[in-house]
Every structure is written in C-alpha cells, then in structure tokens.
Amino acid sequence: MITRPRFAKGTFMDTTTAKGHIFTMLDVDGDGVISRQEYLTRPERAAAALGRDAADPLVSAARSAHERVFASMDANGDGRVTFEEYAAWAGGDAFDEVCRRALGALFDLADADGDGTLGRAEFTRLRAALGNSADNAAKAFEALDTDGDGRIDRDEYLASIRGFVTDGASPMAEALHDRAGSPA
Known part of the structure; x- marks a missing residue:
C-alpha cells in the first residue's frame, strides 16, 4: 500500500512520494x-459529473487520450500497471508525450463555455470526479488562482500537475494533499 504523508506548505515532496500519491488515486x-x-x-x-453525454466529441477525445496513456504506462502489456511500472514511466517525458493531452481533455470536459479556463464550480x-474532496478542491483552486480573477487557466493547471x-512541487497538489489520504 502506498502511504500518503503530509508535507509542509511551500515544500517539495520527493518525486517517488509524489508519484505514489498519483498512483494511489x-x-x-x-x-x-x-x-x-x-x-x-x-x-x-x-x-x-460534468453533465456531458457519452456521445459528446470531447468525451470521445478524452477516452482516446486515456487509452494512449494506459498503453504507454503498461510496459509489459498485461492490462495492469504496478507502482514500479508507473514510477519508472511517470515523469516529464511521459507527461509531455501523452499525459498532457489526457489531462487537458479532462479539463476541456469541465470547461463548459470552452474559454480555456475553469471557474471554481467547474x-x-x-476534481471531485477525480476523487478529491470539495474542501481540498477549493483550497487547490485558491492556490492556482494567483491573480484572484476567479478563473484557472488550462496551461497553469497542466503545469501544476x-x-x-517531475519536481514534487505544486501549489495545487499541496492543497489537494492537505489531509493525509486525500487523492491528487
């Protein structure tokens, strides 16, 4: 079992622990x-959770992007990814090659008006659909909304993940992990 230790605000978490948080989620x-x-x-x-129909083209795009991610991280092709496989795979290259597209597609599902930003409710x-508590999602939103305009930009969201x-540091993840046992 992967443990999820707390980490102090403004500090870095080692990348293995960060990957453990994501793996557990x-x-x-x-x-x-x-x-x-x-x-x-x-x-x-x-x-x-976001009120999108399964036939929505954005849902199809998210599904396809997730299929590519899974194929990429399942090193031995057995349909199951162990933590060791995940930890060896996860990092900057994997994020840039396949994860950015999959996580961006999920962001796009939440972006009801298609303006490239999310408000607090979106x-x-x-984040609730991905397993986070509403309280931690609210804290994560505040951490990312550095200019206080009530919107989170797609690029800043993806950069935080x-x-x-890659570095074990993210204002969003820090807030999402505020309580031990909260997924990222």
Missing part, C-alpha cells in the same frame, strides 16, 4: 495495481 479499488478498466473509466466518471466538479510529477 489511479488505483481506485486499492488492490496495488491500476487496471485498464480503472484507468479508462476516468473520462466517463468526469463526463457524468474546477471543483472536475507536471510540476508535481
């Missing part, structure tokens, strides 16, 4: 592996 049933089924249900969970619904995976 993706391992929905907690059995120590990310199954193909678990991973590929993310777009459907997000779509349902952001909270997206990339920073967590």
